[in-house]
Every structure is written in structure tokens, then in C-alpha cells.
Amino acid sequence: xxVSVDLIFKIAAIxxxxxxxxxxxxxxxxxxxxxxxxxxxxxxxxxxxxxLISNLFTTVKTMFQLx
Amino acid sequence: xxxxxxxxxxxxxATAAIGYIFSYGYVQRLQQLKNLYLSFQLLETEIIYSxxxxxxxxxxxxxxxxxxICNIFNDTYKILNSKIGYSIEEAWNKxxxxxxxxxxxxxxDKEILIDFGKxxxxxxxxxxxxxxxxxxxxxxxxxxxxxxxxxxxxxxCKSLGVLIGIAIVIVLI
Numbered sequence: 001x002x003v004s005v006d007l008i009f010k011i012a013a014i015x016x017x018x019x020x021x022x023x024x025x026x027x028x029x030x031x032x033x034x035x036x037x038x039x040x041x042x043x044x045x046x047x048x049x050x051x052l053i054s055n056l057f058t059t060v061k062t063m064f065q066l067x
Numbered sequence: 068x069x070x071x072x073x074x075x076x077x078x079x080x081a082t083a084a085i086g087y088i089f090s091y092g093y094v095q096r097l098q099q100l101k102n103l104y105l106s107f108q109l110l111e112t113e114i115i116y117s118x119x120x121x122x123x124x125x126x127x128x129x130x131x132x133x134x135x136i137c138n139i140f141n142d143t144y145k146i147l148n149s150k151i152g153y154s155i156e157e158a159w160n161k162x163x164x165x166x167x168x169x170x171x172x173x174x175x176d177k178e179i180l181i182d183f184g185k186x187x188x189x190x191x192x193x194x195x196x197x198x199x200x201x202x203x204x205x206x207x208x209x210x211x212x213x214x215x216x217x218x219x220x221x222x223x224c225k226s227l228g229v230l231i232g233i234a235i236v237i238v239l240i
Binding site for chain 2: 010013014017020021024025027028029030034
């Protein structure tokens with residue numbers, strides 16, 4: 001396991017935060033902004049894990065020898 | 068680690084402060100609309116019942132009204148009293164344009180005030196009373212809208228400030 005556990009905790013924290021933000025915005029009647037925050041959260045998390053995903057793909061490629 | 072903690076706290080405090088400032092604007096606008104209403108009532112009393120000339124009425128209202136909006140009346144008094152050839156409407160508009168930036172009132176409120184100035188001081192008492200009634204109605208409407216906006220946005224701004232601060236800190240760690 002090369003991945004540090006920190007990243008998982010970070011992503012979990014962002015998830016909790018985004019859900020709270022979502023609730024706050026929906027309560028004050030701003031569904032569009034709530035949706036935008038959700039999207040921004042997803043994008044931020046994606047940027048965090050993009051390195052790992054690309055690593056995974058290269059591993060798969062090398063495993064099946066698809067150069 | 069120590070530096071990290073300190074800077075995280077600074078970021079959270081700063082964004083929370085920004086949120087509080089935004090929410091303070093809404094509270095402040097409602098308060099100032101109420102004060103404006105009171106000032107107009109004072110001005111009506113001065114004009115209709117004491118029958119004071121407008122510069123004197125303006126001066127006395129300026130002394131009595133709230134510190135954020137008294138400048139509008141004080142400036143009108145100064146311009147009218149210096150006798151440099153402004154009409155009442157021009158003096159009123161100039162005072163509003165100079166002072167409205169310092170208050171939390173927005174453009175709609177400004178329109179109401181300017182419309183009020185168009186009829187101020189050159190018709191008989193009955194028309195003045197009608198003019199005041201119109202301003203009261205409009206100000207009441209604005210107060211209702213401001214109250215709704217405050218209910219809607221005050222809490223949101225506060226919690227949004229803190230939450231965005233925490234989000235920034237989590238992303239940066």
C-alpha cells in the first residue's frame with residue numbers, strides 16, 4: 001500500500017463539508033448554487049485522485065503488456 | 068506543523084469574517100430603512116405642522132436622525148443654506164449621490180429618495196402630504212423586501228464563510 005491514509009481522510013472530510021454546504025444552500029433556497037458546490041467538490045476530489053487513477057491505468061497496461 | 072495550524076486558523080477566521088461582513092450588510096440595510104422612515108416622519112412634522120422653511124426643517128431633521136443617514140439631510144441643508152443657486156431637487160439629488168455610498172442602501176432605495184425629491188418643496192401642503200404618504204408606502208415595501216432578504220441570506224452568509232474557510236484548509240493540507 002503506497003497510498004497514504006491521509007488522502008482518504010481528506011476526501012472524506014471534503015465529502016462531509018460539501019454535504020453540509022449543500023444543506024445550507026438548499027435551506028436558503030439556492031438549489032442552483034447547491035448543485036454547483038456539489039460539482040466543485042467532485043472536481044476537487046477528482047483532481048486529488050487523478051494521479052492515482054493514471055497510476056492504476058499504467059499498472060493495468062503493463063500487466064497485460066499493452067504498450 | 069505549528070505554522071500550518073496557525074495559518075489554517077488565520078484562513079478560517081478571515082473567511083468567517085468576510086461572511087459576517089456580508090451578513091452585516093443585510094442587517095444594516097433593514098435598520099437604515101427603518102431610520103429613514105423615522106426621519107421622513109420628522110421631516111413631515113417639520114413641514115406640515117411647524118411650517119418651517121425647508122432648509123431649517125432639513126437642519127433639524129439632520130440633527131435628530133440616525134448617524135448613517137443624517138448626512139443626507141445635513142448636506143441638503145448646507146447646499147440650500149449656502150445659496151449658490153441649486154434648486155431643492157438638485158440639492159437633494161446631490162446630497163443623496165454623495166452620501167448613499169456610505170450607507171447600506173441600494174439603488175432601489177436611491178430611486179425612491181430621488182423620486183421623493185422631485186415633488187419636494189414646491190406644491191401646497193396637501194400635495195406634500197400625498198408625497199410623504201407615497202414615500203411611506205414605498206419605504207414599507209422596501210422594508211418588507213429587506214426583511215425577507217435578511218431572513219434568507221443572513222444565516223447563509225455566516226455559515227458559508229466558516230465552511231468555505233474549512234474547505235480551503237482541507238484542500239491545502
